[in-house]
Amino acid sequence: MQPPSEHVLDLFAVPGDVEPLAGGQGGSVRAGDLVLSPGRDPLVQDALAPELARLAVDLDTRAGRDRRDLRVAMPVPARDGSWVVEGWSASRYEPGAVLLVDLEAVRAVGAVLHAELEPRFPGWPLRHQPPRDRWSRAERIAFGEGEIPDDLDDTPAGALARELAEQRDETPLGPDQLVHGDLAGNVLLDAEGSPVVIDVAPYWRPALWAEATCVLDSVMWWGADPAAIEAWTDGAPRQAMIRSALFRLLSDQPPDVSAFVRALAPLGVRTAQT
Numbered sequence: 001m002q003p004p005s006e007h008v009l010d011l012f013a014v015p016g017d018v019e020p021l022a023g024g025q026g027g028s029v030r031a032g033d034l035v036l037s038p039g040r041d042p043l044v045q046d047a048l049a050p051e052l053a054r055l056a057v058d059l060d061t062r063a064g065r066d067r068r069d070l071r072v073a074m075p076v077p078a079r080d081g082s083w084v085v086e087g088w089s090a091s092r093y094e095p096g097a098v099l100l101v102d103l104e105a106v107r108a109v110g111a112v113l114h115a116e117l118e119p120r121f122p123g124w125p126l127r128h129q130p131p132r133d134r135w136s137r138a139e140r141i142a143f144g145e146g147e148i149p150d151d152l153d154d155t156p157a158g159a160l161a162r163e164l165a166e167q168r169d170e171t172p173l174g175p176d177q178l179v180h181g182d183l184a185g186n187v188l189l190d191a192e193g194s195p196v197v198i199d200v201a202p203y204w205r206p207a208l209w210a211e212a213t214c215v216l217d218s219v220m221w222w223g224a225d226p227a228a229i230e231a232w233t234d235g236a237p238r239q240a241m242i243r244s245a246l247f248r249l250l251s252d253q254p255p256d257v258s259a260f261v262r263a264l265a266p267l268g269v270r271t272a273q274t
Contacts (some may be wrong), residue, residue: 001026003018004031004038004088005086008081008085008086009031010258011078011079011085012031012034012076013032013079014031014033014036017031018030018031019031021035023136027274030093033092034076034090034091034093035091035092035198036088036089036090036196037088037090037091037199039087040083040087040088040089041132042082042083042085042201045075045083046083047125047126048125049075049077049083049089050083051120052075052200053070053075053076054235055117055120056072056118057074059071066193067192067194069194070112070195070197071190071194072094072196072197072200073091073196073197073198073199074183075090075093077090078090082096082098087239093195094188094191094198095191096190096191097190097191097196098187099185099187099189099191100187100188101184101185101190101224103161103184103214103215103218103222103225105187106183106218107214107215109183109187110180110207110211111156111207113180113183113197114180114210115175117178117179117180118177121178123204123225126198126204131146134251134253135201135251137247138247139203139205142244142250143205143243144168148250156257156271157249157250157254157257160257160260160269161246161249161263163270164246164269165246168239168243168244169239171236172225173205173240174207175206176204176205176206177203177204177205177206178204179202179207180197180201180210181203182201182217183213183217184213184214184217184218185217185222186199186200208236209243210239211258212241212243212274213248215228215229215232215241215244216244216245216263220259220260220263224246229241229263229264232266233266238267242267247259248260
């Protein structure tokens, strides 16, 4: 990944001595008091960042705020008012922050975040546009709004995807709203102990689906107890988890099919590990 250009640094008014940061999809850097992240879609950020910035200010200045209350990393526009420059977006750097991986704590953060997002985003302008990346394509397929790619035929990933798709039914998952579809690994604790949500991945889906994705990711990649999946084996939670598994399976490049099979064993997944 190439570092941000001089033009990017100039428009975000930060120095050129950038520091690589761990996590995410890779490539993010610290530049002065900002985190610059690559690969951002201007249409997505134009729809998301202004209201997210207002939410960040509101949370930080809310009357009666406790030091452990929710925060959101502040999106920062460039000097020309744009939210993305050459694919780079910016947010305020949180000094002294550490990653929060405790699953129950992250789920609690997600519940508060989604309660805050719901009234602020009465709709999502990109909901009915064609998918813009592999994650949005996978999300549409997971909800039955697209077909599993033919190039997965005769592969372990394809076999598992089709098994999961066959287990979907019409059980309601709750109302659609703006959710963070990549919460696990994107919650920090700041120097005061407040949870800070970063890198909001916006989707217009039920909050239950976002929570299921958080649980699945935490079990598969962040060391959560595999038994956490056992609470997602019936009814709406099961249907949410099936869609989360399809979403991740179809967007991971390449997917670790064996890891999915192990994590989803409580759901009765039958596809053999290979």
